[in-house]
Amino acid sequence: MKMQTSILKVKGLKKSFKRFQLGPFNFTVEQGIVVGLVGANGSGKSTLFRLLMNIMKEDAGEIHVFGEKRTGDEWKQKVGFAGEMLGAYDFLTIHEIKNLISYWYSTWNEEQFENMIKRYRIDTDEKYEKCSKGTKKKVDFIFTLCHNPSLLLLDEPTAGVDIVSQRKMKEDLIQFMDDGEKSILLATHTAEEINQLCDEIIVLDSGQIRHSFNKDEIYENFGRLWISHVTDTMKNHPNVIYCEQNPPQIITNHLETIENILKKEQITINQVQRLLMEEVLEYLIEY
Ligand SMILES: Nc1ncnc2c1ncn2[C@@H]1O[C@H](COP(=O)(O)OP(=O)(O)OP(=O)(O)O)[C@@H](O)[C@H]1O
Numbered sequence: 001m002k003m004q005t006s007i008l009k010v011k012g013l014k015k016s017f018k019r020f021q022l023g024p025f026n027f028t029v030e031q032g033i034v035v036g037l038v039g040a041n042g043s044g045k046s047t048l049f050r051l052l053m054n055i056m057k058e059d060a061g062e063i064h065v066f067g068e069k070r071t072g073d074e075w076k077q078k079v080g081f082a083g084e085m086l087g088a089y090d091f092l093t094i095h096e097i098k099n100l101i102s103y104w105y106s107t108w109n110e111e112q113f114e115n116m117i118k119r120y121r122i123d124t125d126e127k128y129e130k131c132s133k134g135t136k137k138k139v140d141f142i143f144t145l146c147h148n149p150s151l152l153l154l155d156e157p158t159a160g161v162d163i164v165s166q167r168k169m170k171e172d173l174i175q176f177m178d179d180g181e182k183s184i185l186l187a188t189h190t191a192e193e194i195n196q197l198c199d200e201i202i203v204l205d206s207g208q209i210r211h212s213f214n215k216d217e218i219y220e221n222f223g224r225l226w227i228s229h230v231t232d233t234m235k236n237h238p239n240v241i242y243c244e245q246n247p248p249q250i251i252t253n254h255l256e257t258i259e260n261i262l263k264k265e266q267i268t269i270n271q272v273q274r275l276l277m278e279e280v281l282e283y284l285i286e287y
Pocket residue numbers: 017018019020039040041042043044045046047048
């Protein structure tokens with residue numbers, strides 16, 4: 001069995017604003033793993049990325065990247081971050097920004113850049129500020145990948161991107177993960193990206209980590225059961241995340257446990273249904 005290596009380790013990370021508190025956060029992103037970050041608008045995803053990239057200073061906690069505490073800027077050579085980085089240079093053309101970025105990264109891959117520019121049909125003579133929202137997202141994505149990073153931090157990379165390009169981005173991310181050496185932390189609002197790309201899921205709610213799951217656990221454990229009647233024991237059980245009286249049904253995050261209790265309580269199970277990822281995410285975020 002392969003030893004798990006932490007590419008990103010976050011311990012006791014905290015940040016407070018006047019009206020919002022993030023953390024304390026504790027989580028790891030292991031090598032070869034894609035972690036999906038989901039949560040309602042304003043739950044703290046972008047703030048987390050800003051803290052990870054040192055764009056914003058944490059109030060407390062530690063962030064280790066590639067096994068070491070972040071110091072200086074050297075660690076950024078191996079990290080690809082898509083989100084708000086190009087704002088300061090947006091009066092330049094994409095070609096000019098590329099010249100700056102490629103100078104900074106010792107591992108810049110010009111051939112990959114040229115290929116991706118063609119693949120995503122980007123006009124490099126366009127000023128970044130003049131690009132459409134979706135085109136900016138694609139340009140950010142290309143810059144993120146072309147310096148051969150080992151860790152990608154992607155804040156909703158496909159938001160506002162056309163369907164064809166979304167598919168290409170997903171293909172590029174799957175290829176990026178191909179050698180099993182790299183990792184991604186991906187904030188997303190789409191169940192499809194979770195299904196197709198992620199191994200683990202962290203659910204944020206009002207600045208807190210509400211749930212953290214392996215994706216297979218979700219497929220295995222989450223389900224909807226139509227039952228003869230709902231009792232108070234079922235209503236209040238910690239593994240019941242939602243229940244309805246009419247018609248009597250419950251949503252659980254641990255099918256096996258709940259099926260056993262229903263048997264004990266002599267409640268008849270009429271039907272069991274696995275949940276789709278969309279439904280699971282909705283229940284995790286909403287309830
Ligand atoms: N510099 C700041 N000063 C004060 N409050 C801030 C600052 N930055 C973020 N916040 C607050 O932190 C909270 C989380 O914002 P954040 O942008 O991280 O959410 P998000 O999960 O990325 O949302 P979305 O899904 O809409 O992108 C919000 O309430 C926001 O107002």
